[in-house]
Amino acid sequence: MKTKLLFLFSFLSCILSFAQIKISGKVTYKNKGVADVNVTLKNTYDGATTDAEGNFSFDTAEKGSQVITFTHPKYNDVEKPVEIQDQAITVNAELKEQINEIDAVVVSAGSIEASDKKRATALLTPIDIYTTAGADGQISSALTYLPGVQKVGESEGLFIRGGTGAESKIFMDGSLINNYFSNSVPGIAGRDRFNTSLFKGNIFSSGGYSALYGQALSGALMLESVDLPDESSYDFGISPIFIDAGFQRLSNNKNYSYGATVGYSNLELMQNILHFNTDFTESPRSLSGDLNFRIRTKSGGFFKYYGKYDMNRMAVKTESLEPQYDASLVRLKGANTYHNLSFRQKFGKYLLNIGSSYSYNRSDLNFSTETADQESTRTRLLTDGNYINIKTVLERKINRISALRGGLEFNNSDEKLHFQQVNKKYNDLISAAFLESDLGFSNQLSAKIGVRAEHSSFLDKSNIAPRLALAYRLDKNWTSSIAYGLFYQNPESRYINAPANLGFQQSQHYIFQIQRASEGRSLRLEAFYKKYDQLIKTFTINPGESQNQQIQTALNNDGYGYAKGAEFFWRDKKTFKNIDYWISYSYLDSKRDFMNYPVSLKPNFASEHTLSAVAKRFITEWKLGVNLSYTYAKGRPYYDIVSQQNNNIIRNEGRLKDYSSLNLSFNYLPNLGKKDAKAFTIFVLSISNMLGTKNIYGYNFSGDGSRSSAVVPPSNTFVFVGAFISFGVDKTEDAINNNL
Known part of the structure; x- marks a missing residue:
């Protein structure tokens, strides 16, 4: 029987083997x-x-x-x-390669992004900004520690790659922010009006930016405001400079929130403690408040509103450069309001974004001179502006990494100016249409192709601006990008004080980038060339007692120029335990014949070499963050340009001393380690320019050019100390994870 069974099993196995x-x-x-x-x-x-x-x-x-x-x-x-x-x-x-968002190469020439969408080492998160020594918690100041942004202390604005501060624009949730910086007096830069914690992410483009944005010859900063908070909270801040308080209330169903803050600042106490270079006869002070609400609809839509009002005052006294006077005075009264309303909603494969903003700005400057006996008659420079921006963008996803988007934008400016015999009314409606596509050909190759068209009612002219960017992955961590773009911008309205045949100013950008991104490390090498055409030329009308009172008036669009250079950026969070550091270097070669320049010159706002280094260390056992930053910039040129017999001439010129500043800040978290603590406290001590280097931003000259005075920062060294407390939410872990 056993033999028969074995034979049967072998027979069946043989049949099965033949059947395979x-x-x-x-x-x-x-x-x-x-x-x-x-x-x-x-x-x-x-x-x-x-x-x-x-x-x-x-x-x-x-x-x-x-x-x-x-x-x-x-x-x-x-x-x-x-x-x-x-x-x-x-x-x-x-096989065909699987294209997906994780592996696909990202077009990034000219741009640095900091948000939860970016997979590389993030830059300029709110924690980054607050903990960058010398940035004073301001987004615009923190940007000066990145490649491409010049350190220009005497004027507000982002001076990018040889461009003026007015040639860069800032957007909030897609809408243009007019008057992002506070009103100020000549020679003292205005501060950011907006609280850094209002924004959850940003994209900073130093060139070649998206067709969704326009009216900027040099670059753009796109800010994205926060959505619903995680919890309700109450915030309080106090220092010798300011006091503020606010709250955020989140609904029980977590579908909507609302909040408000109010703050007051006054520099008088610090002026008495520290030695100031600037004689503030009325110390800088401001009062501000804001409101916000955010609503998530049942269909998945999202509304966001933010409104802000602020007013500020200051008065500055300087020694007069004219022998018949003892001193010159300038007084400022400023007021500003800004409102932003946005909505986004998905409809299947479509995403709709609608944004609108309104702002009003008033700057009231009074110039006067005085002798030992009396004060002369004041000269008033009064400007009022109303600005409305409306923008609609419709986007359709094609696949995981490809998309098509387009839309319309309208930006209306209504301004009034009064100065001596000049009474100006300026109104312009800029209408724009744009179309842009993200094309993912493979995980190694992608492109962004766009075009923007604009029409200005004031200029009665139109333009078409193409944009193109390509990115190719060289290997797992290395990518390369190239970008080209044509950019247009209206002449600044403050220079349009008389009839003139003007058109759009124009720039062309050519950018090449190599980037290496791995966990905790990021390296960027970028070369660029910018060509400027149709820049405005100006002449001087109604000169006052000093250069600060002169009115430059647009004459034509015959100006031109170029800017070229190379940039290096390295950030490392991995090599040294609990240490985050970055190094940036920019080389800039730029010349321009614009404004009142008699010939093509190196701009007085452009430094040939700029080097910055930032280091941050969090010591857990001490509950302490230590932050250092250093900036060096080669001395910028300066010019004393005047009009004589219908010609502009240079009476005095030279080069400023090199700029140098070492900054230090400490952040102490006393409630570190307290479990289930629904509170967060941080004490801050910051010392700007701790070595007291006497930096110079430029020179003012007398009417005959024989006397001059240096333009310097209000204080060589500035010390800030303050405390910030939040109730209802514990941000300690976020602070630790971001190397606070």
Whole structure:
């Protein structure tokens, strides 16, 4: 019996072995074998895995019409129908790369992004800004520690790659922010009006930016405000300079929130403690308040509103450069309000974004001179402006990394100016249409192609501006990008004080970038060339007692210029435990013939070499963050340009001393380690320019050019100390994770 059973088992095994059919083949991608591809007969357990050369082989007892599947995480699945009879068959497969958001290369020439969307080392998160020594918690100041942004202390604005501060624009949730900086007096830069914690992310473009944005010859900063808070909270801040308080209330169903803050600042106490270079007869002071609400609709839409009002005052007294006077005085009264309303909603594959903003700004400057006996008659420079911006963007996803978006934008400016015999009314409506596509050809190659068209009612002219950027992945961590763009901008309205035949100012950007991004480290090398055309030329009308009172008036669009250079950026959070540091260097070669320049000159706001270094260390056992920053900039040129017999001439010129500043700040978190603490406290001590270097921003000259005075910062060294307390939410872990 045992012999019969063994014979029967052997017989059946032999039959089954003869019934097995061999299936083999090779799997390739771009004619190269692919290893570790799972090859299976669909709906069976039969299959194999490819070897290093892409070959596979397996046996099956299945017959008839079947389907073989080829799967791999980095490639699209492939299915091949086969007819299995009594003979071995060969099945080959050619794979296609699986395109996805994680592996796809990102177009980034000219841009640095900091948000939860960016996979590389993030820059300029709110924590980054607050903990960058010398930045004073301001976004615009923190940007000066990145490549491409010049350190210009005497005037507000982002001076990017040889461009003026007015040639860069700042946007909030897609809408233009007019008057982002506070009103100030000549020679003292205005501060950011907006609290850094209002924004959750940003994209800073130093050139070649998206077609969704316009009216900026040099660059753009796109800010994205926060959505619903995680919890309700109350915030309080106090220092010798300011006091503020606010709250955020989150609904029980977490579908809406609202909040408000109010603050007051006054520099008088610090003026009495520290030695100031500037004689403030009325110390800088301001009063501000803001409101916000955010609503998530049942259909998934999202409304956001933010409104702000502030007013500020100051008065400055300087020694007069004119021998008949003892001193010159300038007084400022400023007021500003800003409102931003945005809505976004998904409709299937479409995403709709609608944004609008309104702002009003008033600057009232009074200039006067005085002798020992009396004060002369005041000269008043009064400006009022109303600005409305409306923008609609509709986006459709094509696949995981490709999209098409387009929309319309309207920006209306209504301004009035009064100065001596000049009474100006200026109104302009800039209408724009734009179309842009993100094209993902593969995980190695992508492109951004766009075009923007604008029409100015004041100029009665139109333009068309193409934009193009390409990115290619060289290997796992290395990518390269190139970008080209044509950019237009209206002449600044403050120079339009008399009839003139004007058109759009124009610049062309050419950018090449190589970037390496890995976990905790980021390296960027970028070269650029910018060509300027149709820049405005000006002449002087109604000169006052000093250069600060002169009115420059647009004459024509005959100006031109160029800017070229190279930039380096390295950031490292990994090499040294609990230390985050970055180094940036910019080389800039720029010349311009614009404004009242008599010939092509190096701009007085452009430094040839700029070097910055930032280091941050959080000491857990001490609950202490230590932050250092250093900036060096080669001395900028300066010019004393005057009009004589209808010609502009240079009476005095030279080069400023090199700029240098070492800054230090400490951040102490006393409630570190307290479990379940619904509160967060941080004490801050910051010392700007701790070595007291006497930096000079420029020179003012007397009417005859024989006397001059240096333009210097209000204080060589400034010390800030303050405390910030939040109730209802503990931000300690966020602070630690970001190396506070």
